[in-house]
Amino acid sequence: MAIRWGSYKVKGFYDELIRVTGKPRPAAAALCSYLRSLTDREIEEYRSAAEMAIQLMGVTFTVYTEDEGSIDRAWPFDIIPRIIPKSEWTQVETGLKQRVLALNRFIDDLYHDQEIVRDGIFPAALLKNSVNFRKQCIGIDPPGRIWAHICGSDLVRDKDGTMYVLEDNLRVPSGVSYMLENRLVMKRVFTELFENQHILPVDDYPSQLYDMLAAMSPRNIEQPEIVVLTPGIYNSAYFEHSYLAQQMGAELVEGRDLGVDKDDCVYMRTVDGLSRVDVIYRRVDDMFLDPEAFNPDSALGVAGLMRAWRAGNVALANAPGSGVADDKVVYSYVPEIIRYYLDEEPQIANVPTYKCINQEDREYVLEHIAEMVIKPANESGGYGMLIGPQATQKEREHFRKLIKKDPRNYIGQPLLTLSTAPTLFGNRVEPRHLDLRPFILTSPDSIQVTMGGLTRVALRKGSTVVNSSQGGGSKDTWVVDDEGV
């Protein structure tokens, strides 16, 4: 008897596996009783087996240090999975598809007639202020009018159990390789569990990604040339770039491997000469993509790439300029965006958001700043944020001034209490906060959502920071069939 569920306390949080102390949720019952049956020694064995598997498979993320150049670190992995019943996941999936469909329509509209602005739904001032709006993309028609082919949306659950979208990553979302590897590790370590219940598979992501990319090819040929464009080995997500290229059988290229010829086509330099490239899955940010069109000092990009893309001679995923729809202020308009383009009610909730550009909202935020989280529009990774309840009086005053000075740049949200899941420390389980990043692939004729996604967990007690660089780890995510049985 190693894991004692009786001492696992879930009061004040929504726990993903345990409903009330000692009582697992139905979808997690089999897992919890299995874990209870394990001895200390077995748990230790499983944990070191998982660690070994991670090392063997070379699952790493890269940390750059001055002295040694870049070093690869294994990302901490917790062997207790996070479980979502399929009936719930089906609803989330529908909501995400609806959301991404509307966001693509929104991006396409912004780069064309801007009807949503003309109809007074989305303020022109916000667009003018957006740092991710690329005027170089105005009037371009990417195939199927899809801009954000790959989207990673971050979901969190509040203490009452409601699932919210916290943000959408429409530029170069990462993490999917960890989702795939985590599952491989779990299948090696907990074979019995996979035999006895229906855990929905995630392994088909690379082939779905390949099919989606291949379908974008401007040339109608049997084997279009698909490449993954990486900033190089010093990028923190290099492992993922190389992993996805290998899984898809695509060439992993850097900017200097590619060139645009006089015919406005993209070629890669191979030892057999120049070879035409049809589709680029780019993992390089917009601003570094093409020194001719964007940052002229970029050495990571390909001069003339925008020219080739505009001419329709190469497909880019995600399309440049997609990021216009993932800043924090646009986020606050997503419910309106869904209603405007699809004439539907949002199926998955946004975190209630107060837009300081509206006078009413602004007054509410200024008054309740001590209970809220204040976020600037265009920063990511938690920069420039105020967490009201933890801030000093002085900090709050500072943010009041910032908001009054530039209201359109700020939003306010109530502070959510993230849900938890049991996480293994030695032979004890303790609750830790987590989020979830599913990945959504959009083709002209279908939208596909991963079964679950990447669960990131804050390993420090009480922390809600799940980033890999700041003490975060990950868990496998099981969508368990609770209907078919």
Added chain:
Amino acid sequence: MLSRVAENIYWMARYIERAENTARLIMVNTNLLLDLPQTGQLGWQPIVEILGIEEEYLKQYEDYDERTVLKYLISATDNSNSIINSLRLARENARTIRDIIPREAWECINDLYHSARSTAQSGYYRKGRFDYLQKIIFGAQTITGLLAGTMLHDMGYDFLKMGRNLERADMTTRIIDVRSADLLPEHEEMTPFENIQWMSVLKSLTGYHMYRRTIRDRVSRPFVLKFLLKDKQFPRSFYHTLLEVKSCLKHLKRNEDAINMLNEVGKKVLRADQAILKQEELHKFIDELQLGLAELSAVISNTYFKQA
């Protein structure tokens, strides 16, 4: 195969070979100095010359004091050809092609670099030098063997072999050039130490044993030169390395320019009979071979790595 990847493989192989050759050179010279009389010793100057770094060296140092030279050759960061620098560059190249080379090969390269760096001091003094250099030579040989035994013998492997053999050819010509210049062939009588010195030339290239098996005659200038320049079977003879490069080029497309260039260098070395007798002509001749080698490297680089 991407040009960048091919180029990284090629340079990885060259730098590993360079580190190994430098280690061999230091080892042989250390042994030679023990055999020669103390007076009139050539010391370490010839080695610095062989490596073509005397100008940079003299900017910083005034004499060829053993410890200073050894430190410079083994670990100086400002000597781009020091053993540690060569291994570092081999590792940097290997790092970018980790998905192409077998995992063990990467681990070996990484390990060799770290251990060579952390124990570099033991190479500065005669006492620990042999062990230190032996480890580097074995380490490099292990990597070469691992790659031969586990890497796909595809186009990438051809670039690896070309890099290794061009680097070898380069070192062979350097050693012949500098060593033979010291040996003053105009002397009517062979000094008792000349024989030892020619043996050391062979040993720098691990060729002494193989020379004995191939050329059943005493160690003498014309035979040694013939063996090192024209032997078909000795892996470090100039001609052999050319044949190796040619066999790789044959697997590649667009190889006409490179093969033509290579054939010219090949013809030249086979006509070496006259030239190898007189020192002055030999020096000119080796210069031509090195020029040919440089042009060949440039053609390969322009054809396969640097296209617009």
